Amino acid sequence: MTSFNIGTTTLATTEILNVSQYGVWIAIKGHEYFLSYQDFPWFKDGTIAQILHVELLHDEHLYWPDLDIDLTIDSLRRPEHYPLLYHESSRKMSSEFSPIAETKI
Template identity: 50%
Template sequence: MASSAPLGADISEPEITNISIHGFWLLFEGEEHFLSFDDFPWFRDAPVASIFNLEQPHPGHLYWPDLDVDLGIATIKSPENYPLIAG
């Protein structure tokens, strides 16, 4: 049976699902990822509202405008492959 939903309608927007003292969880394209503050220090002292303010300007690419943090999903999945340039 064919779906009447528009193409791509089953893909949800990226979402922050939880924040702890160690980092936060991001639900993106059906997968949950943990971004630790050790690996992603730009978020450590950020206001909660700024972490939740998340955009996806391009497929596979996330942007936190309040923090001017721009990350690709490859960096989120494997931060050890992308050494920090600024901290």
């Protein structure tokens, strides 16, 4: 009698390995990367569930839908080619440019 395995075993191509006070460890297609909060500040205020919800799109594009973060694998391999600039104030719209004007009645 011959035994057959039903189904196939697949390995996840993208997996969050660890979330620490310093950053996030991620495994992608057999390689591990460390995303420090200093270099990738967008993850610092994310919840564990938000950080764990990552998708690999088009074999080179990482997307965290709950955090609205997009990164390419190449930016993790060669960060010197992708300077990351982040300014909290640039994410907030100034009140003088608010699209909704306040009117007095």
